Amino acid sequence: MNESIGSPLQIAGILIGVILTAAWLIWVERRMIGIWQDRLGPNRVGPLGLGQVIADMIKIFFKDDWIPPFADKAVFVIAPVIIMVTMLTAFVVVPFAPGIGIIDFNFGLLYFLALSSLAVYSAVLAGYASNNKYALLGALRAAAQTVSYEVFMGLSLMGVVMLSGSFNLREIVEAQRDGWFCISQFFGLLVFLIAAVAESHRSPLDLPEAEQELIAGFHTEYSGMKFGMFFVGEYLGVTLSSAMIVTLFFGGWLGPVLPPLVWFCLKTTIGILFFVLLRAALPRPRYDQLMMFGWKVMLPIALVNLVATGGVALWLES
C-alpha cells in the first residue's frame, strides 16, 4: 500500500493531534452544553474561554496525587494508565486519509474491538483497587455494562464487514464510494452508536460513574493527574468512537472538493458534537433498564440486521 503510512513524522503528528483534540474537548463539551442549556459555560480564561483547558491542566498537575492507604497500590496506579494506553493505541488503525495513518492492518476492525474491550479493565481495576464500596459498585456496573454492549457492538459491525468483504478499515472506506453504509446499515449504525456511548460510559449511559448514586463511581478515590488520565481517556474514547463511526458508516475521508483529511476531521467533529448533544439532551436510564434495553432490544436488532444483510448480500451475488 502507501509508503508514507507510518513515517515517524506522521506518528508524532497523529499522537499530538489526538491528545490535543481530547484535551480541547473538555472545553468544547462544557461550552456546548452551556449553549444548549441556555447559559454561558466557561468563558473567562482567554478568548471565548479557550484557555480553560490550560488552566485546568495546570491545576490538575499541581494537585496532591494521593493514593489512599487502604488501596491496592500497584493496581491503583495501573488502572488509569490502561485507558490512556488502550485508547491511544487504538488510534493506530484509524485511516485518517489515503496515505495518512500509522499502520495498514488487515484486521483493523477487530483490532479496534479488541482494544475497546481491553479498556474496560481501567474502570474495573480502579473500582477494585480503591477499596471503597461506591467505587466497587461503579466498577461492577462498568464490567457488566461493557461486556454486554461489547456483544452488540461487534455484531452491529459485521453487516459492514459483509458488505465490504474486509476487516481492513481502508478497504471499508473504499467500499463506500457508491454509497455510505449509514443508509444500507442504518440499524447497524444505530446499535453501534448506542454501544459506543455505553462502552465509553458517557452520559446518558454513564451509570458506572453516576454522581447522584455513586459519588463518582469507579474513580471516586482518584485525584490529580490520575483522575486527569481518566478524564482525558474518556474524551479519547469519544474521539475514537466518532472516528470509527465516520470510517465505518459515513465514508471516512470520502467527499467532494475538499481534501480527504479535511473531510475526515470535519465528519469526526460532527460526530463528537453529536456525543456532546446526547449528554446535554437525554436523562440517564436506571441500571436495570439499561441492561433490559441491551438484551431485549439491541441484541435482536443487531441479529436481524446481520441475517438480513447476509441474505441481501447473497441474493445480490446470485
Place this chain on the structure above:
Amino acid sequence: MELVLFYIAATVAVFSTVMVITRLNTVHALLYLIVSLLAVGIVFYLMGAYFAAVLEVIVYAGAIMVLFVFVIMMLNLGKATIEQERAWLRPGMWIGPVLLSLTLMTELIVMFIQSGSVAAGHVVEAKSVGILLYGPYLLAVELASMLLLAGLVGAYHLARPMARESKEMR
C-alpha cells in the same frame, strides 16, 4: 527480529503464567493471567495467525477475563482468603504437580524433536478460517454452540427463582 520478539513474548507468557499460580491475591493472579493471554496473542501474531491473535484478545482477555474479575470482585474476598491460599501453597504441595508436568513436558519435547521444525510465518486470512469453520469443522462448531446453549439455559435456570421471589416482594 521476529525471533527476538517471539522469545520476548514467550518469556513474558511463561513468567506471567508462573506468577498466576504463585500469587496469593486472586485479583493479582487474574491480572497476570490477562498479561499471559496478551503475550500468547502476540505469539500468534508473530506466527502469522493474525485472526487468532485478535480473537484471543477480544474473547479471552476482553470478555472472559472481565467476567472472572467481575465474579471475584462480587465475592469480595478479603485477607482470610490470602491466608488460606498461603496455607495451600506450602512447598510440599509442589512435588506431585511438578512430577506430573515434568512427565508431560518430556513427552512434548520428544514429540517436538521427532516432528522436526515447523514452518512458521504463514499468514492466515480471516476468509480461510471462516471457510474451514463452516466447511470441514462444521460439526465441531455446532457441537460447541450446543454446549454454550446448554450453559446459557443452565445460567437462566439458576437465576430464575431469584427473579420470581423479587417479583413477589414487589
